[in-house]
Amino acid sequence: MKIWAVANQKGGVGKTTTTVSLGGLLAEQGQRVLLVDIDPQGSLTAYFAYDPENIQTSSLNLFNADKITRTQVNGLIRETSMPGLSLLPASIGLSTIERKASQEGMGLKLNKALNQVWQDFDYVIIDSPPVLGALMINALAACEHLLVPVQTEFLALKGMDRMLRTVAMVTKSLKKQLPHTVIPTMFDKRTKASVVSLESLRQDHPQKTWSSVIPVDTRFRDASRHSMPPSQYDNQSHGVHAYRELLKSLLGDAQQKEALLTPNESIVRVAAYG
Numbered sequence: 001m002k003i004w005a006v007a008n009q010k011g012g013v014g015k016t017t018t019t020v021s022l023g024g025l026l027a028e029q030g031q032r033v034l035l036v037d038i039d040p041q042g043s044l045t046a047y048f049a050y051d052p053e054n055i056q057t058s059s060l061n062l063f064n065a066d067k068i069t070r071t072q073v074n075g076l077i078r079e080t081s082m083p084g085l086s087l088l089p090a091s092i093g094l095s096t097i098e099r100k101a102s103q104e105g106m107g108l109k110l111n112k113a114l115n116q117v118w119q120d121f122d123y124v125i126i127d128s129p130p131v132l133g134a135l136m137i138n139a140l141a142a143c144e145h146l147l148v149p150v151q152t153e154f155l156a157l158k159g160m161d162r163m164l165r166t167v168a169m170v171t172k173s174l175k176k177q178l179p180h181t182v183i184p185t186m187f188d189k190r191t192k193a194s195v196v197s198l199e200s201l202r203q204d205h206p207q208k209t210w211s212s213v214i215p216v217d218t219r220f221r222d223a224s225r226h227s228m229p230p231s232q233y234d235n236q237s238h239g240v241h242a243y244r245e246l247l248k249s250l251l252g253d254a255q256q257k258e259a260l261l262t263p264n265e266s267i268v269r270v271a272a273y274g
Contacts, residue, residue: 001118004250005143007128007136009166010159014149014185016043017220017230019127021243022147022250024229027084031122034077037090038110038139039129045089048080049227058091062113063106063138070116077117082232086121098133110138132166140170145250146180152187152197152213160201180208183246187213210249214242 006019023033037044038059042052052058057076062068078087100106114124128139140146146167150160160182171178182205188194202209217239223230231240 001114001121001124002145003114003124003126003143004145004147005126005128005139006147006149007126007130007139007163008148008150008159009130009132009163010151010156011130013151013156013159014183014214015130016047016127017224018147018149018183018185018214018243019044019125020047020224021220021230021240022247023085023123023125024082024231025240025244025247026123027082027229028231030084032084032086032120034086034088034117034121034124035080036088036110036114036124036126038094038135039090039127040092040095040135041129042090042092044127045087045091047224047227048078048087048089050078050087050089052089052091055089055091058089058093059110060091060093060097063094063097063100063109063134065109068109068113068116073113073116074120081226081228085229094129094135097135100134106134107137107141111142114142136166137170140167140178141174141176143178146178147183147250148180149183149185149214150201152184152194152201154193154197157197157200157204164205181250182209183214184209184212185214186216188216210246212242212245212249214246215239 006015008015019035023035026033035044045052061076076088078089080087126139126143129135148160148163150156167178167180184198184201187198215238217237219234219237220230220239223233226233
């Protein structure tokens with residue numbers, strides 16, 4: 001099972017759209033995909049027509065549990081409109097978790113929960129809150145690859161720099177390497193602001209910024225109104241085409257990294273999660 005986290009400390013940059021789009025495309029390929037919402041705002045949960053204000057069971061149950069079991073995790077997972085694509089929803093009660101941030105083991109709750117369903121899914125994609133705290137730390141601790149959507153406008157670029165400093169600080173504390181990919185989103189080639197921001201992004205972060213862009217596409221909004229992944233709603237839209245190219249890039253990078261593992265490293269990885 002591969003675990004990706006989508007995070008940025010600035011809201012409104014396309015985190016949920018990225019999570020749903022990549023999840024839908026993976027499910028389209030026959031992969032078993034779990035989308036995990038740990039944002040108290042519950043945008044991913046609401047996308048699939050569940051109400052984060054009134055939902056009875058959610059990822060909050062995992063953070064409040066003394067012991068996490070496979071039965072418990074499976075009991076929280078919901079189906080979506082797309083076969084092969086499942087959802088672990090959020091509730092607004094997640095906002096209370098920050099009060100428990102100092103409790104021992106709180107930063108590894110999500111990691112422990114996902115270990116319980118390791119054999120049930122091929123991919124997990126975590127939609128994280130735009131705030132540095134216990135919930136984002138859980139996402140960073142659990143994932144193998146971080147995706148950082150960045151809207152191509154000046155204020156978003158400043159927020160991304162803050163996010164990358166956070167990643168460096170947290171991964172140093174966790175003593176782990178965390179590859180990350182910066183994804184330029186909401187790009188509009190007709191505006192100077194988008195063009196200049198993209199140039200700045202690629203100049204400042206040439207090694208980590210994806211080579212293409214996610215364009216502005218009204219079909220994303222239409223898909224969300226129907227609670228469907230964009231590829232299920234309109235498989236030929238410009239936005240879906242862009243996310244398909246992004247997915248190819250991410251999968252290619254993952255395969256290259258796996259190829260670099262020594263046989264002993266591969267055995268250790270399997271043993272750790274088997």
